[in-house]
Every structure is written in C-alpha cells, then in structure tokens.
Amino acid sequence: MERSQNKSSLNSEEITRYARHISLPEIGIKGQEKLKKSSVACIGTGGLGSPLLIYLAAAGIGRIGIVDFDVVEDSNLQRQIIHTTNSIGLLKTDSAKQHILKINPSCRVDLFNQKLTSSNALEILKAYDVICDCSDNFPTRYLINDACMILNKPNIYGSIARFEGQVSVFNLKENSPNYRDLLPTPPPQELIPSCSEAGVMGILPGIIGTIQAAEAIKIITNIGFPLNGRLLIFNALNMSFKELTLKSRPENSNINKLIDYNSFCSEVKVKNEVDLDIKSISVKELKVLLNQASKETLLIDVRNQIEHNECSISGSKLIPLSTIESGESIHEIKILAAHKNLYVFCKSGKRSLRALKHLKKRGIKGINIEGGIEAWNQENIK
Template sequence: MEQSQNETNLSSEEIARYARHISLPEIGIKGQEKLKTGSVACIGTGGLGSPLLIYLAAAGIGRIGIVDFDVVEYSNLQRQIIHTTNSIGLLKTDSAKQQILKINPSCRVDLFNQKLTSSNALEILRSYDVICDCSDNFPTRYLINDACLILKKPNIYGSIARFEGQVSVFNLKKDSPNYRDLIPTPPPQELIPSCSQAGVMGILPGIIGTIQAAEAIKIITNIGYPLNGRLLIFNALQMRFKELTLKSKKENRNINKLIDYQSFCSEVTVKNEVACDIQGISTKELKILLSQSSKEILLIDVRDQNEYNQCSIKGSKLIPLSTIESGEAINEIKILTAKKNLYVFCKSGKRSLRALKHLNKFGIRGINIEGGIEAWNKATIN
C-alpha cells in the first residue's frame, strides 16, 4: 500500500519539488524517499559526468560523490555542460558542486579532488550505493570494475567516441556480467585515439550520461529493467540504438584484490613494441637535426586532414594513417624515402608508432617523433 503524504519523511517543499516523480505509481513517495536516502559515486566530471550529475541532483539523490582531479578548460565547454565559461581554471569537482547546489541545495556533495587509484578506490567507493563509471581511459575502467566486484556494488558504465556511445550495468547481481566480460583484455594503447584526437559530437555524452542517470534512478528505486546483461549502443549519425547481449564468465568475477592498472593496460603495448623495435627521437633532437640537414629528412604527418590544417610542422607532408594501413600510400612512401631519412609524427606519438610498425612490414624503416606535435609545440614555446 502506498504511503500517504502524512506518513512520509519528505518535507512539504520536497513533495512539491518532486511532485512529477511522486505522481508516477512506479516511484511514488516510497521511491522518492529511496532517492533521498540513496547515494551515487561518479568517477569523472566530464562529458558523461556532467548530465549524469545534473539529473541525479534534480531527481533528489541525497548524496553524490564526485571523483576527479582535472581543471576546467575551454575545450571542455563544447560538451561538459555542468561547467561554464566562468569555471575555466577551477577544479572540475568544485565547478560541478557549485552547479549541483544551484539545482538542489539539499543534496550532499562529497568531493574527492584526486585520481582514483588502487590505493584509494575501495575506501572512496565503499559507502555509496551505486557507482557510475564516467571515466575516459581503460586503466580507470578496469579499476572501477574490479573495485565494484570486491565491494559488490552495481557499476553503471558509459563510453563515447566520435558519434557513438555505449551504456551497460555491470555487477548488478551475483551472476551479472562485468566490464571484463565486455573487454577481457585492454587493447594496445597506441591503437586508442583520445577524445582530442578522434573528436566527439558535443551532444553525444549528454545522451549517454542521461541514460546512465536513468539506470541509477531505476536501480535505487528498484523499478523497471536495468541494462543488466545488455549493452546499449547508440549511433548519433544514424540515430539508431542497438542492443547486444553480454554473458557472464565465472573466471572474470574472481577478483579479490586491486592491481597496478596502468601496467596491466600497457602490457599489450610493451609486447608489441618488443616484437617490432622502433627507434625514437625527441622533438628537441629533431629541431637540431633539421637545422643541420633538413634536405636529407622526410617528415610525414599521419594525422587527419582536419588536424593537419589546424597546425603542423613546417615542411612536413600529410599522409594519413588510414592510407598507410589500407596500403594506398605504401608506394608513394617508398619513392619518397629512396633518398631521404623518414621521420613520422602524429599528435602524441601513438599513431606514428602504429604507422611505422605497418611500414616495417614493407621494408620501410623510419624514426618515431616522440610526443608528436604536442611535444613539438611545447619545445617551440620553451
């Protein structure tokens, strides 16, 4: 039997604020009370964390924990809607708390202005009912996953890239799938473009983060059918959703301690590099070399046309990685390197390393410019 307003722990102001929730039979006063006493930890206050935190605060979640150590930059504002132009330079946690309290002053907001690590994850996440993974890198995702397994906490996962996003609920029940069932081993780091490299449609994290918030509300109020054992994939260009079924494997649930996740995620890269040794050069060394014998050097930029148009190294030639891997540019590079020494760069050094490994298969040797255009620009400024 549904509680009456006279029997509730909600104040008259809260009853007015959450009237549209309370009018839903699936939520009602009892469900709203669960939201009030519920707690959610959000790891990451960027594109996914922004809409998630806004809607959780508006929904009346009583306690929200935010874990992040980054500061707000101009490039964040295109998609990280919890931050404003006035937030530039602030810690993201502080900026997010300001907005949350503007939306709902009664919400308790715990700030953890630090990186989530194996040494602090269990302590930070232990006291929250639901954990939301709004991170943007593989080491943190594996860390959150394993901490949730140890603590027996549901893990609401979200991920975005370019025009596509994913959402799932891991570890909801004893036999539920977890992140290791989706991605058993981390991919090589050089194959993973960052958000700044690949780009992301600004609205996309809003859609995915909002779905994560919906899953958190459903879990806390115990209504509906969460994405347990299901991976929801959204493509913004096609405006389509599709769903994949995830199966749980017992061996992926046997986690009883946290490890060094940076090392865990770099093992594949290290193994690949051992198999294919690529020589590297620093940007400072390259500058000296160019000043002495630039005619003997061929500089190839393997980024995309759009990145090249924004900035590149003077005298470099654009040959995108995609044309190297497809084989389209191999003959051209063979001709260009006949009488010159090859130096390859990208944004940070990952795609150029990938390009050189592929070129090695065709007998083309070259040197990787470590740190890419980012290191080159820093060296120029300094």
C-alpha cells in the same frame, strides 16, 4: 516524539518539486524517499559525467560524490554541459558542484579533487550506494570495475567514441557480469585514439550519460529492468540502438585486490610482422638529427589541422592519419620521401605508429617519434 510510520521523510517543498516523479506509480512517495536517502559516486565530470550529474541532482539524489582532478578548458564546452564559459580554469569538481547546487540546493555534494588510484579507490567509493563510471581511459575503467567487485557495488558503465556510445550495468547481482567479461584484456594502447585525437559528436555523451542516470534511478528505486547482462550500443550517425548479451565468467570474478592498472593496460602490445621493422627514436635524438641533417629529413605530423595549428615541430608537414589510412596521401608521401629519411609524429606516438604500419604495407619505411609532440614539449625543445 516519535515520527509516525506513515509520515513521509519528504517535506512539502520536496513533494512539490518531485511531483512528476511521485505521480508515477512505479516511483511514488516511497521511490522518491529512496532517491533522497541514496548516494551516488561519479568518476569523471566530462562529457558523460555532465548530464549524469545534472539529472541525478534534479531527480533528488541525496548525496553525490564527484571524483576528478582536471580543470575546465574551452575545448570541453562543446559537450561537457555542466560547465560554462565562466568555468574555464576552475577545477571541474568545483564547477560541477556550483551547477548541481543551483539545480538542487538540498543535495549533499562531496568533492574528491584527485585522480582515482588503487590506493584511494576503495576508501572513496565505499561510502556510496551506486558507482557511475564516466571515465575516459582503460586503466580507470578496470580500476573502477575491480573496486566495485571488492566493495560489492553496482557499476554503471558508459563510454563514447566519435559517433558511438555504450552503456551497461555491471556487478548488480551475485551472478552479474562485470567489465572484465566485456573486455577481459585491455586493447593495445597504441591503437586507442583519445577523444582529442578521434573527435566526438558533442551530443553523444549527453545521450549516453543520460541513459546512465536513468539506470541509476531505476536501480535505486528498484523499478524496471536495468542493463544487467546487456550492453546497449548507440550509433548517432545511423540513429540506431542495438543490444548485446553479456554473460558472467567465473575466471573474471575472482577479484580480491587492486593492482597497478597503468602497467596492466600498457603491457598489452600489438605483435605482428609489420611491427618488427618499425624503428623509433626519442625527441632528443630527433632534435640532434634536425640540427645536423634537416635537408635529408622529412618530418610528418599525422594529427589533425587544429592540433597542428596549436603546436607543432618546426619544419614538419601536416598529413593527417585519416588521409594515410584512406590511401589519399600515399602518392604524395612517396614523392616527398624520395631520397629522404622519413620521421612521423603525433600527440603521443600512437597515431604515428598506426600511420607507419599503413605506410609499411605500401612500401614506405619510416621511423616513429617516441612520445610525439607531448614528449617534445616536456623536454622543452625549441
């Protein structure tokens, strides 16, 4: 028996559940049916992905794909609200799916417990109508962008740092800008602090991720004016929004294949005269040095207090990067480094390089520890 063309694909329970959506003339029954039939892929189930997934599930998105390979840690819970204390140690995808199904048992949830790469991105993303970039690193953002360009998928981009967030919609129409129009080349990696390094206000990803979810709903239901050609910037300290116009550039639209994005992003280096005199050594060389000439060596950790307390190199002195950049600790370092060889480390070598550049300008020379505490731990140096 054929279904009447006027009959909704929503059952009575769904009509009740989504009554507040259906009451909106802009959405109505037809819009809610579009949401039910739609599919959204979310790359990342951290600060941005958490609110986005929660609200998409609540809105009635029929199919959600989640791409992530990380596990839940206690430090995530300050902002990644889709996870709970009981989720610690679980795959983030599994934790997210449990929460989604509690909100909306009818939602189909596809899990991809793997890192998104050039070899799997097209295969994973091709099945979804809308792609949401909730990643936290530049290689993945460029990868998502280029995959969306090749697959002709809208890309809802979000990013956060400290107290500021950004949202835009890329590749929505034929002449829409894409991520490369916002950032044609990646910034030097040594100047990019991670979330753990720079910190982030817990509520910030909730605001930005929710805006991403709103854009997804608007695009699927074809209502309102998405952030196509516009970059929305939010500052939580000032509680202010500002908007920048983005334009498509033909030279950034010729994407026909995926590349090695880690290499692409690592090729960009900071090049200036200050860098030429900054030397570096490996953690193995540092170990030998500390064994042979520890009294002549000043080892400074430029991470924050919490990182230093969790794990550090024996004999190192904590002087956070922020106090070096502000000039607060310059005099202290000059006194400590007098008649000693100065070595500086951080988590991965990026903050220590920044610290050494500031110190160089103040007449203090030092040597960078390549790879930082991560390399030290990987080598299992005691």
